[in-house]
Amino acid sequence: MNAPVEISDRPTVGTRFTVPGMRCAGCIAKIERELPRLEGVASARVNFSAKRVAIEHDPALDQEALADALLKLGFEAQPIAQNPMGLEERERRELMRALGVAGFGMMNVMLLSVSVWSGASGATRELFHWLSAIIALPVIAYSGRPFFASAWMALKFRRTNMDVPISIGVILATALSLYETVTGGEHAYFESAVMLLFFLLAGRALDAIMRDRTRAGIGALLSRMGKSAAVIGPDGSTRRLPAGELEPGMLVLVAAGESLAADGEIERGASAIDNAMLTGESAPERVTEGSFVHAGAINLSAPLRVRLTHTADDTALAEIARLMDEAGQSRSHYVRIADRASRAYAPLVHSLSALAFMGWMLAGAGWHQSLVIAIAVLIITCPCAMGLAVPTAQVVASGALIRRGLLVKDGSALERLAEVDIALFDKTGTLTLGSPRPVLEGLGDAERAIALALAQNSRHPFSRGLADELRREGIVAADVVDVMETSGEGLHGMFRRTRVSLVRPPDEGEQLASLLRVGDEQHLIVFTDPVRADACETLARLAAGGIDASILSGDRAAPANKLGEALGLPVRADASPQQKLEVLESLKREGHRPLMVGDGLNDGPALASAHASIAPSSASDASQQAADAVFIGEKLMPVALAIEVARSTMRIVRQNFGFSIAYNIAAVPLALFGFVTPLIAAIAMSVSSLVVVANSLRLARSAGKAAS
Amino acid sequence: MTGLAFLIPIALLMGACGLAAFLWAMKSGQYDDMEGAANRILIDEDEEP
Numbered sequence: 001m002n003a004p005v006e007i008s009d010r011p012t013v014g015t016r017f018t019v020p021g022m023r024c025a026g027c028i029a030k031i032e033r034e035l036p037r038l039e040g041v042a043s044a045r046v047n048f049s050a051k052r053v054a055i056e057h058d059p060a061l062d063q064e065a066l067a068d069a070l071l072k073l074g075f076e077a078q079p080i081a082q083n084p085m086g087l088e089e090r091e092r093r094e095l096m097r098a099l100g101v102a103g104f105g106m107m108n109v110m111l112l113s114v115s116v117w118s119g120a121s122g123a124t125r126e127l128f129h130w131l132s133a134i135i136a137l138p139v140i141a142y143s144g145r146p147f148f149a150s151a152w153m154a155l156k157f158r159r160t161n162m163d164v165p166i167s168i169g170v171i172l173a174t175a176l177s178l179y180e181t182v183t184g185g186e187h188a189y190f191e192s193a194v195m196l197l198f199f200l201l202a203g204r205a206l207d208a209i210m211r212d213r214t215r216a217g218i219g220a221l222l223s224r225m226g227k228s229a230a231v232i233g234p235d236g237s238t239r240r241l242p243a244g245e246l247e248p249g250m251l252v253l254v255a256a257g258e259s260l261a262a263d264g265e266i267e268r269g270a271s272a273i274d275n276a277m278l279t280g281e282s283a284p285e286r287v288t289e290g291s292f293v294h295a296g297a298i299n300l301s302a303p304l305r306v307r308l309t310h311t312a313d314d315t316a317l318a319e320i321a322r323l324m325d326e327a328g329q330s331r332s333h334y335v336r337i338a339d340r341a342s343r344a345y346a347p348l349v350h351s352l353s354a355l356a357f358m359g360w361m362l363a364g365a366g367w368h369q370s371l372v373i374a375i376a377v378l379i380i381t382c383p384c385a386m387g388l389a390v391p392t393a394q395v396v397a398s399g400a401l402i403r404r405g406l407l408v409k410d411g412s413a414l415e416r417l418a419e420v421d422i423a424l425f426d427k428t429g430t431l432t433l434g435s436p437r438p439v440l441e442g443l444g445d446a447e448r449a450i451a452l453a454l455a456q457n458s459r460h461p462f463s464r465g466l467a468d469e470l471r472r473e474g475i476v477a478a479d480v481v482d483v484m485e486t487s488g489e490g491l492h493g494m495f496r497r498t499r500v501s502l503v504r505p506p507d508e509g510e511q512l513a514s515l516l517r518v519g520d521e522q523h524l525i526v527f528t529d530p531v532r533a534d535a536c537e538t539l540a541r542l543a544a545g546g547i548d549a550s551i552l553s554g555d556r557a558a559p560a561n562k563l564g565e566a567l568g569l570p571v572r573a574d575a576s577p578q579q580k581l582e583v584l585e586s587l588k589r590e591g592h593r594p595l596m597v598g599d600g601l602n603d604g605p606a607l608a609s610a611h612a613s614i615a616p617s618s619a620s621d622a623s624q625q626a627a628d629a630v631f632i633g634e635k636l637m638p639v640a641l642a643i644e645v646a647r648s649t650m651r652i653v654r655q656n657f658g659f660s661i662a663y664n665i666a667a668v669p670l671a672l673f674g675f676v677t678p679l680i681a682a683i684a685m686s687v688s689s690l691v692v693v694a695n696s697l698r699l700a701r702s703a704g705k706a707a708s
Numbered sequence: 709m710t711g712l713a714f715l716i717p718i719a720l721l722m723g724a725c726g727l728a729a730f731l732w733a734m735k736s737g738q739y740d741d742m743e744g745a746a747n748r749i750l751i752d753e754d755e756e757p
Contacts (some may be wrong), residue, residue, distance in 0.1 A: 025750035048744030104727040
């Protein structure tokens with residue numbers, strides 16, 4: 001029904017975009033219906049859960065043209081890498097398949113077991129046990145693989161994890177049941193083994209789904225850096241050299257629109273550069289002869305001649321990448337709560353079951369009965385409810401957070417977010433919106449329509465900011481023709497035989513502004529970087545949760561202090577990436593668990609080193625990669641919400657653990673004294689799992705309450 | 709007792725059919741976008757050519 005119509009036989013390529021703004025069925029219909037009307041687009045398919053659009057298009061059409069087309073439909077879109085999580089997707093699919101097989105086995109074996117429990121005897125019981133075995137053995141062999149493989153890995157490195165008691169329990173229960181079946185015994189535990197696998201696989205699959213759906217496309221850090229540069233030889237001729245072969249002292253020519261491949265000093269030319277990659281600040285920076293420019297910056301307007309000072313691995317960008325790498329190491333030592341629990345739990349279970357076996361042997365019960373009891377202890381204590389305790393709560397919480405504009409990368413991120421006690425905010429792009437916004441007062445509707453018609457033709461940050469703002473106000477572009485962009489100057493066009501233009505004002509000074517000319521009339525449009533509207537409210541909510549906030553900015557002291565005063569926060573300005581990292585390290589040494597919220601690449605090392613970190617979706621790729629969570633849109637509130645929901649998630653997780661342990665304490669004596677039949681084990685297992693799932697579902701309600 | 713000879717294979721066959729249907733549905737991507745599927749039912753398709 002949504003089948004796209006192929007419009008050409010030419011081979012197409014696929015590009016995927018993340019489109020956070022999709023909210024309803026109308027958005028799906030709009031994108032899927034309107035995009036294929038664009039020349040060169042073969043089809044568009046929306047994945048609403050992941051907020052993604054996959055577009056099949058002509059290779060001649062580039063990502064920017066597609067992003068612009070989506071913007072014209074009213075959706076902000078960012079391209080994402082082709083298949084960043086192909087591997088994890090496969091893992092999830094394998095888990096789901098194993099879950100389906102285990103579910104099939106569980107239902108059919110249960111059907112036979114119920115007949116045995118309700119009184120089948122003699123030849124019928126033996127037949128049913130044999131049938132159960134025929135179904136259960138392949139099912140266990142297939143569905144148990146994820147656990148067996150992980151347990152084997154752990155044992156090989158002489159460690160133990162949650163999967164070791166599970167594997168031993170399942171394998172022993174299956175072996176015992178098989179023995180009972182062959183010798184015509186009374187009890188077989190096939191259904192317990194399969195049911196255990198089913199519930200545990202459900203927990204694993206939930207965990208995988210959560211990681212999958214929130215991990216947005218992540219680009220490699222260095223891919224944005226210019227890959228080559230035009231080197232000017234002594235005779236004035238130019239030749240292109242790859243970034244790796246550049247050397248300090250070379251003179252390179254950087255055309256407008258090109259990104260720099262190395263650090264250097266400008267020898268000739270004046271232009272504006274986009275330093276967003278390094279600072280997160282999207283207002284262009286004016287540079288002239290003598291200014292230093294860094295790799296990764298994009299030259300916006302006029303060609304520059306740059307004498308290189310640092311190349312390859314010595315650039316500021318490479319240095320930041322190295323710092324981030326090192327800072328990220330400490331976080332990988334974090335042990336998740338489920339693993340901490342199982343480290344304490346697994347040895348306990350094994351020794352208890354071994355004790356039961358020895359105790360009954362000493363009491364003279366015979367090895368068969370002793371083994372049955374030991375296995376019953378293993379089965380009843382198998383961490384079925386424990387396996388579900390953490391993933392169910394985290395999946396419900398992350399689902400609730402996604403609906404409120406926050407993507408949490410994985411379960412460990414939620415656990416760390418719950419523990420933070422101090423918050424550090426970057427200024428530009430984090431507390432403020434980070435993109436230049438025009439002040440539109442004093443501009444009539446006609447002027448606005450002309451401004452939009454001009455601005456939508458340029459990729460200059462001011463033009464884009466202006467066009468975005470005007471579109472938000474519902475302005476329809478005027479019919480301006482012959483629009484031309486003059487690099488370094490501005491845009492010109494004709495509107496009803498009047499010359500109109502949007503240009504750089506002649507005398508700029510400190511103020512960021514554009515000049516709109518309509519005939520002889522002139523309008524100055526000033527740009528500001530406003531503070532996020534709910535910043536005060538968010539900070540108050542963090543304070544109510546016992547979290548002190550402060551500003552840690554790389555900006556100049558004057559504007560940073562001004563913002564600090566307005567929001568009532570202590571400020572540390574002029575901080576380099578290294579200094580930011582040091583601030584976080586010293587906080588950690590003092591025993592704090594800091595939360596870092598930042599967007600620029602200069603925040604990257606701090607984001608990677610903080611106990612937990614959050615970045616806005618406008619942040620540089622590398623910062624999003626380093627952060628634990630990404631928030632979408634213009635509100636800051638998701639930051640406060642993330643911490644509140646993370647804390648209530650941990651509360652629920654602890655309740656779940658409490659319940660599972662209480663249940664085990666109650667059930668273990670029954671098993672030890674030999675009262676646990678397969679029927680009791682099956683009932684106990686499913687009831688405890690259902691209680692845990694029901695308890696986790698309460699989170700959706702409480703998260704909803706926290707948001708309102 | 710002879711009833712079992714029919715009933716058990718039938719039960720197993722039905723279960724296997726259910727499993728096959730689930731695996732097929734997953735392979736063809738029907739579980740990839742649950743929320744989208746819930747929303748698509750609201751899309752009017754009268755305007756389609």
